[in-house]
Amino acid sequence: MSESTDALIPRPRRVLAPGAVHLPGWLTPDRQRELVTLCRAWASGPVPMRAVTMPNGGVMSVKSVSLGWHWLPYRYSRTADDVGGGAVAPFPDVLRTLGRDAVTAACGPEEGAAYEPDAALVNYYDDAAKMGMHQDREERLNAPVVSLSLGSSCVFRFGNTENRNRPWQDVELVSGDLFVFSGPSRFAYHGVQKILPDTAPSGIGFDGRLNITLRQTGLA
Numbered sequence: 705m706s707e708s709t710d711a712l713i714p715r716p717r718r719v720l721a722p723g724a725v726h727l728p729g730w731l732t733p734d735r736q737r738e739l740v741t742l743c744r745a746w747a748s749g750p751v752p753m754r755a756v757t758m759p760n761g762g763v764m765s766v767k768s769v770s771l772g773w774h775w776l777p778y779r780y781s782r783t784a785d786d787v788g789g790g791a792v793a794p795f796p797d798v799l800r801t802l803g804r805d806a807v808t809a810a811c812g813p814e815e816g817a818a819y820e821p822d823a824a825l826v827n828y829y830d831d832a833a834k835m836g837m838h839q840d841r842e843e844r845l846n847a848p849v850v851s852l853s854l855g856s857s858c859v860f861r862f863g864n865t866e867n868r869n870r871p872w873q874d875v876e877l878v879s880g881d882l883f884v885f886s887g888p889s890r891f892a893y894h895g896v897q898k899i900l901p902d903t904a905p906s907g908i909g910f911d912g913r914l915n916i917t918l919r920q921t922g923l924a
Contacts, residue, residue: 715728715878716728720862720873720889721888721889722887722888723848723884723885723888723889723890724883724884724886724889725810725883726877726881727884728880729878730852730880731879732880736854736905737907737908740855742798746769746771746826749793750790751770751787751792751793753768753826754767754768754769754786755767755768756768765832766828766834768828770793770825771792772792772821772824772921775825780823780921796824799821802850802852806918807819807884807886809882810882815886819848819920821850821918822923823843823918824919826915826916827915828914829856829896829913829914830911830912831899832899834895834896834897834898837861837868838895839891839892839893840917842921843919843920843922843923845922846887847886848884848890848920849885849890849918850882850917850918850919851884851918852916852918853881853914854880854916855879855904855911856901856911856912856913857876857877857878857879857903858877858899858913859898860874860875860876860883860894860895860897861873861874861875861894861896862874862875863893864892865888865889865891872893878903879904879908
């Protein structure tokens with residue numbers, strides 16, 4: 705996979721902090737369209753895409769569907785306990801291969817070969833959706849987190865590992881971009897500040913933003 709060649713201003717690989725790597729244009733346009741088609745199928749069942757209700761009663765503006773393990777705030781389950789209790793769809797082989805390739809590209813072949821993702825969270829953002837600063841801490845391992853962007857661009861805020869406050873860096877993530885958290889940055893706070901409307905590439909097949917996040921849970 706190679707960086708997009710049609711950008712007027714090149715966007716080089718960036719290491720925002722040790723273990724936090726941004727690879728712009730990592731997914732080719734054809735691969736992006738393939739993943740959008742797959743996301744449509746995953747969102748249709750067996751567990752439908754839904755807006756997650758937080759323990760405090762708030763409802764997330766992002767809509768999500770899980771694969772491999774069903775994500776609920778602060779835990780994983782094999783069943784969708786918040787939407788009917790059905791069994792979550794298996795983790796797809798295509799995402800296992802993609803995750804290993806992503807970690808290899810960001811962290812090197814040794815880490816890529818050892819990466820065994822078993823959970824995916826597919827998030828859909830409309831133009832008004834956002835996600836507050838948070839850590840990915842439900843996993844039992846500190847294996848890398850792989851994040852893939854499709855559709856509209858967003859302002860992604862990458863923070864520190866101690867709290868939700870400064871220091872942080874704001875990064876524009878564009879369709880096809882890869883972002884990997886690993887090592888010292890594995891538990892960094894992060895969030896999506898806003899979606900940038902009308903920035904999706906032509907032919908992507910939908911409005912808004914899709915984010916595919918791959919994780920290795922360490923659960924049996």
